Amino acid sequence: MSPRRAPVDRAPNQNDVARVAGVSAQTVSRVMSGQSNVRPETARKVLNAVEELGYRVHAAAASLASGRTRILGVIVLSTNRYSTAALGVGIERVAADNNFTVTTASVSDHATIEDILAAFDRLERQGAEGVILGVPVSLDHPGMRARTERTPSTRNVRVSPEEDAAFAVDQTEVARLAVEHLLDLGHETVWHVSGDEYWTESVQRRETWERVLREHGIEPPPVIPADWTSESGYRAGRTIAAIPGATAVFVSSDEMAFGVIRALHEAGRRVPEDVSIVSVDDIALAAYASPALTTVRQPFEEVGAAAARRVIAEIEDTEPLGDVPRIEPTLILRSSTAPPSLHQD
CATH class of the missing domain: 3.40.50.2300 (Response regulator)
Structure with missing residues (x-):
């Protein structure tokens, strides 16, 4: 004879699961709350009964019962x-x-x-x-x-x-990877499109950009301010397009870089043939930009x-996690950067 089901006019409850599984309601509660003090075979019986009855834990009821x-x-x-x-x-x-x-x-x-x-x-x-x-x-x-x-x-x-x-994520490492990549390619300097300075990450990237350039004996050019949006990147790109000597740009986010590339394209400046661009984040669209963005990936x-x-x-109140693992940014090389020799016709 099959176990008696819950009446059709109400949803199955914890007592129904206990009856079908042949265990106590307390055991059902322990299994459903993920406690480990239940034998595996007993837990399987409870979970099979849950599946058979279509039982679902009501969050509010569980909270009242457990205080959690x-x-x-x-x-x-x-x-x-x-x-x-x-x-x-x-x-x-x-x-x-x-x-x-x-x-x-x-x-x-x-x-x-x-x-x-x-x-x-x-x-x-x-x-x-x-x-x-x-x-x-x-x-x-x-x-x-x-x-x-x-x-x-x-x-x-x-x-x-x-x-x-x-x-x-260590933002000094983010900026250093970007700027040193452009300098290693042979560019004489690197311009910077900054993010909104409300964010410390934006300030840290700007300060690191300045520091890396000075470490290489280069006086940093003026910062081109922006606010994380593609629109602000577009405005910054129009500024860069008007600077004949600008061949390399560190843009503080991929989304702003899309705007920069659009403005450069409209001005007849090619990427990377005329201007190389490194950005930050590695969002999904970065690989499909035209050209595909070289960017510093942040593992969000x-x-x-x-x-x-x-x-x-x-x-x-479990055991401490121990030392915090270092979450490293990674330079992703794509098509938006090139040596300065490509900037010569």
Whole structure:
């Protein structure tokens, strides 16, 4: 005789799963919450019953029963930048692997510390057990210090070169790879299209560009400011097109580089024959630009995944992760750079 099913007018519950599996409701709860103190054969019985009945855990009910929400909060800028989306992919993947869900609080560009504190508070009210700070914020602020002391948190953005952010990519290495590649090709100097200086990563890239040029005995040319958008890159490209001696440009993001290339093309300046370009990020479209972009890859998914693992380990009070693995940028060589000999007709 087959096990008695749940009445057709209601969804199956934990007691139904226990009855079909021949175990207690407490055992079902342990299996569904991922606890390890259940024998493998018993866990298989429970999971088979779950599949047979189509049982699904109700998040709110599970939270009430366990006192846990298993929610991971993330604070990000309200932007369509590739980095934000890619970080989210890494965070979501690790969260799902550990039976967490992710909720996001967005703040506007150039958000104040008060905006970020309010976003942190929203996540706590929604039940976030830990928070990943994907915005440039100092942990020395009293309000932020109080929140990070009561709620497990980590950052993947540095506020200053001196401050620690466990999973931030080394932006000095990003810029050094880009600038030295162009100098190694034989270019006499390198111009720079900067990102929005609200971001420490933009400041660090600019400062490193200046330092590398001076290390080679080159006085840096004027910075060409931009704001991460393709439109600002286009405006910067028009400026570069009007500089006859500009043969090499370090652009602080792929998206801006698309705009630079468009402006150079309209002005009759060829890439890389007339102007070589190195950018940053290695977004998916970088390989399909015309020409394909030489760029410094930032492993955003790895950064997000590492940050999520750190916060979840702190929430679960598991063994420390040990030394933080160094997340390295990588120079991806494509078709937008060439030796200066190609700039001669």
